[in-house]
Amino acid sequence: MDTSTVSSRVRLRPAAANRPRRTGRRRIGKATATYVVLLAGAVVLIVPLLWTVSTSLKDQSQVFTYPVQWIPRPFKWSNYSSAFGTAPIGTYLVNTVILTSIGVVASLIGSSIAGYGFARFRFRGRQAMFAVMLATMMVPTWTVIIPMFLMFQRIGWLDTYLPLVVPAFFATPFNTFLIRQFFLTVPYEIDEAARADGATRWQVFTRIMIPIARPALLIVAIYSFFYYWNEFLLPLLYLQTDKFFPISVGVANFASAQQQNYPLMMAIATVALAPPVIVFFVFQRWFVQGVVVTGIKA
Amino acid sequence: MTSQQLSLARQEARAGYRWVSPWLIGFILFTALPLLASFALGLTRWNGVGTPHFVGLDNFIHLFTADPLFWQSLKVTVIFAAIYLPISLVIGFGLALLMNQRLPGMALLRTIYFLPSILTGVAVAVVWGFIFDKNYGVLNWALGLLHISPVPWLQSSFWVIPALVIMQLWGVGGSMLIYLAGIQAVPTDLYEAATLDGAGWWSKLRNVTIPMTSPTILFNLVLGLIGTFQIFTQAYIMTGGGPNYGSYFYALNIYDTAFQSLRIGYASAEATVLFLIIVICSAVVFRWSRSWVYYAGRGDR
Numbered sequence: 337m338d339t340s341t342v343s344s345r346v347r348l349r350p351a352a353a354n355r356p357r358r359t360g361r362r363r364i365g366k367a368t369a370t371y372v373v374l375l376a377g378a379v380v381l382i383v384p385l386l387w388t389v390s391t392s393l394k395d396q397s398q399v400f401t402y403p404v405q406w407i408p409r410p411f412k413w414s415n416y417s418s419a420f421g422t423a424p425i426g427t428y429l430v431n432t433v434i435l436t437s438i439g440v441v442a443s444l445i446g447s448s449i450a451g452y453g454f455a456r457f458r459f460r461g462r463q464a465m466f467a468v469m470l471a472t473m474m475v476p477t478w479t480v481i482i483p484m485f486l487m488f489q490r491i492g493w494l495d496t497y498l499p500l501v502v503p504a505f506f507a508t509p510f511n512t513f514l515i516r517q518f519f520l521t522v523p524y525e526i527d528e529a530a531r532a533d534g535a536t537r538w539q540v541f542t543r544i545m546i547p548i549a550r551p552a553l554l555i556v557a558i559y560s561f562f563y564y565w566n567e568f569l570l571p572l573l574y575l576q577t578d579k580f581f582p583i584s585v586g587v588a589n590f591a592s593a594q595q596q597n598y599p600l601m602m603a604i605a606t607v608a609l610a611p612p613v614i615v616f617f618v619f620q621r622w623f624v625q626g627v628v629v630t631g632i633k634a
Numbered sequence: 635m636t637s638q639q640l641s642l643a644r645q646e647a648r649a650g651y652r653w654v655s656p657w658l659i660g661f662i663l664f665t666a667l668p669l670l671a672s673f674a675l676g677l678t679r680w681n682g683v684g685t686p687h688f689v690g691l692d693n694f695i696h697l698f699t700a701d702p703l704f705w706q707s708l709k710v711t712v713i714f715a716a717i718y719l720p721i722s723l724v725i726g727f728g729l730a731l732l733m734n735q736r737l738p739g740m741a742l743l744r745t746i747y748f749l750p751s752i753l754t755g756v757a758v759a760v761v762w763g764f765i766f767d768k769n770y771g772v773l774n775w776a777l778g779l780l781h782i783s784p785v786p787w788l789q790s791s792f793w794v795i796p797a798l799v800i801m802q803l804w805g806v807g808g809s810m811l812i813y814l815a816g817i818q819a820v821p822t823d824l825y826e827a828a829t830l831d832g833a834g835w836w837s838k839l840r841n842v843t844i845p846m847t848s849p850t851i852l853f854n855l856v857l858g859l860i861g862t863f864q865i866f867t868q869a870y871i872m873t874g875g876g877p878n879y880g881s882y883f884y885a886l887n888i889y890d891t892a893f894q895s896l897r898i899g900y901a902s903a904e905a906t907v908l909f910l911i912i913v914i915c916s917a918v919v920f921r922w923s924r925s926w927v928y929y930a931g932r933g934d935r
Contacts, residue, residue, distance in 0.1 A: 453653025506660020
């Protein structure tokens with residue numbers, strides 16, 4: 337809240353006349369307190385990441401010295417090559433990129449079609465269907481995972497990426513909601529004008545609506561990227577062959593095999609976390625936008 | 635309505651069904667049918683091969699009367715939620731209030747706070763497993779600076795839940811941002827009116843900010859509750875549910891029953907109970923929320 341403008345009015349009112357006026361000094365005091373609290377918190381939040389990177393460059397012996405040495409001496413870059421040599425991390429990364437790319441495209445296609453449908457057409461049962469879709473956001477994965485697994489097993493999809501990406505083509509509720517909200521803000525006249533010019537609904541959608549909806553689609557793409565990059569449970573269940581594993585499963589196996597080798601573990605963790613961190617910083621404005629639009633985090 | 639308008643409306647409706655049909659098919663295939671199948675399988679004994687053996691409500695009776703692991707996993711999950719949700723609400727909301735000031739550098743601070751909340755999954759669990767290391771972890775080192783003796787975070791069935799709460803709180807920036815959006819949506823004239831009435835900082839918070847953001851708070855609470863019942867990766871990677879089942883979350887129990895012991899029928903019963911818990915909890919929270927959530931003239935949602 338903006339105290340400075342509010343407090344200037346306070347003086348005008350007898351009811352508040354005896355309240356202490358907010359002087360410049362008080363305001364500075366408040367700002368200082370805010371900074372102290374927030375900066376202390378920021379340091380606490382950043383430490384785990386610094387700690388990870390720092391450990392990833394240490395010699396094993398340095399990990400076990402107290403007090404903590406924050407700057408590795410010397411920088412042991414070879415931890416990274418050792419990590420890549422110990423496990424097929426390159427393969428895991430390539431797999432994750434493939435899986436994530438397909439997943440993002442699938443989410444975009446499925447959710448934008450359904451989102452457009454919910455935003456643009458009047459039909460009986462639309463409200464009910466939309467409510468059902470929102471309600472399914474609350475259905476925990478764990479209540480449906482067993483039959484899904486059995487189903488994918490029956491049709492021979494285990495150990496492929498199909499169970500991981502095919503459902504996204506059928507629209508995910510959160511993304512559909514987000515895109516639908518965006519389309520609701522686009523004037524209907526745009527569709528009508530294009531239709532009057534002889535465009536089919538599909539042409540209106542692909543040539544006009546998709547380009548307009550770029551901001552919403554970008555947010556969906558970012559969220560899907562994080563979902564697929566981080567997802568662990570489903571790959572763990574559906575994939576069996578090491579050479580298909582994404583980085584999440586790879587890191588898990590690596591960690592259980594290398595229990596005490598903290599420098600190598602932190603090196604592979606750094607490799608796994610770097611892409612999300614980079615994407616976060618490149619697109620952080622959009623991210624925040626997404627939270628504001630929907631009030632939901634990924 | 636003329637017949638031409640009618641046919642146009644019908645055309646539009648038909649097109650509408652076509653456009654949402656992918657969602658509808660996906661909903662039936664990947665949510666509705668699996669949910670029904672879960673209920674049905676919950677009534678059987680089955681190891682995944684051959685035909686399921688119908689046993690009626692036996693699984694449920696056994697769950698509630700003769701399965702200490704079921705109660706343990708429920709206890710762990712509920713305790714975690716009872717500690718984590720209030721703390722994350724208070725910290726998240728408090729941070730949002732602090733961030734909601736026009737001061738230089740706020741955008742940068744917001745970014746720093748938000749970053750950890752998008753980092754989830756295995757790598758983060760591995761990192762925190764090391765942070766919590768009793769002898770060489772950075773947390774005990776920091777506590778040592780305050781002359782607090784090392785805490786066996788992940789080796790004690792008492793400390794493991796607080797440890798996982800701390801780890802989860804690392805991502806509090808996510809809820810902070812949601813609250814911040816809620817707070818910034820509060821019309822400023824409400825604050826001006828409150829000030830004219832002589833309201834102080836606390837009274838404005840209690841009578842304007844909190845009521846006006848209560849839908850956001852409710853929303854976060856419900857999602858947080860559901861999220862707690864889904865916690866899996868952290869426990870699976872860091873503790874395997876231990877020590878002594880101290881972090882045996884409900885989801886871990888389902889995973890073990892279904893995919894390690896292959897007791898498909900029994901695991902489906904557990905999944906069904908989870909579904910009922912979520913439905914009942916959400917219903918209770920929504921009912922309870924009527925007494926404190928304020929919807930400003932919004933009838934449609």
